[in-house]
Amino acid sequence: MSKPWRGVLYAVLLIAAVYYLLPLYVMLSTSLKTMDEIRGGNLLSLPGAISFDAWRKAWGTACTGIECSGLSGYFWNSVRMVIPAVLISTALGALNGYVLSKWRFRGSELAFAMLLFGLYIPFQVLLLPMAQTLGWFGLARSMAGLVFVHVVCGIAGTTLFFRNFYVGIPDELIKAARLDGAGFWRIFLRIVLPMSLPILMVTLIWQFTQIWNDFLFGLVFSSGESQPITVGLNNLANTSTSVKEYNVNMAAALIAALPTIAVYVLAGKYFVRGLAAGAVKG
The missing domain is CATH 1.10.3720.10 (MetI-like)
Incomplete structure (x- = not known):
């Protein structure tokens, strides 16, 4: 495969990877935010301050x-x-x-x-x-x-x-x-x-x-x-x-x-x- 076509292939694969990993990123970043930050922030933004309170509450007790x-x-x-x-x-x-x-x-x-x-x-x-x-x-x-x-x-x-x-x-x-x-x-x-x-x-x-x-x-x-x-x-x-x-x-x-x-x-x-x-x- 020639170099130009190889570059196109890599670009397509990269776009596909981002497309499939984006929901996982949104889930992970949202789980590390507080509710106040979720209400006032952007869906794709990184957490201002990482909080594991949501994880502790989701895990709960037996x-x-x-x-x-x-x-x-x-x-x-x-x-x-x-x-x-x-x-x-x-x-x-x-x-x-x-x-x-x-x-x-x-x-x-x-x-x-x-x-x-x-x-x-x-x-x-x-x-x-x-x-x-x-x-x-x-x-x-x-x-x-x-x-x-x-x-x-x-x-x-x-x-x-x-x-x-x-x-x-x-x-x-x-x-x-x-x-x-x-x-x-x-x-x-x-x-x-x-x-x-x-x-x-x-x-x-x-x-x-x-x-x-x-x-x-x-x-x-x-x-x-x-x-x-x-x-x-x-x-x-x-x-x-x-x-x-x-x-x-x-x-x-x-x-x-x-x-x-x-x-x-x-x-x-x-x-x-x-x-x-x-x-x-x-």
Whole structure:
């Protein structure tokens, strides 16, 4: 690429970066201002004097009774929800993908097609049957029920990722391991799983982002002390107080977004590398 065109490309990329980072800048600068400065200042202006009062108020205290004051209780609810949901759905997706790609059985293609069909069902359609299922299991409006919902809804996507990745592993490798006497679990744990690091990072990041940012299931299938941070953020933004505290709302939104931002900053390159390694092939 010639130098003039390279300069144009860099300029376009710079403009795009500014465009996407501007809302983040506005949120951060607003969260560090006082309400008096927000009312009398410019939206894009830097804080005159940095104040963390809005952050302290947004974080608040832990859950007590049936409500949470601030986001701290909701935040830890999301942590307790997202860790088991991500690990279980990823583990089941890896196992399903391994079976559907290397240990095919009669009807395996139909089973895979049904899993894919589940990806195209709107979540709103699942609310009533899922609520009935949680009621039968005694998990309604509980943290365990919320984890169950996310695991069930995440299996189809994780299975697709792993199945398409495992298709690229040579069948001869699996056959050689069988000839050496290795069984189902030994091949999976000793050979296939260690080769799965790229797609494992893809599914972990994907599932973490989807579950952490979910609002619909958190609103419908949780209550009181089991509500996740997205519900807490909605409650805080729609508080019944007469004064709209924009700095507190911006600080709360950043607190809710920090885990996913951190995940992408620390592991984003593995996400791209995993996709390139075969997450969408097959």
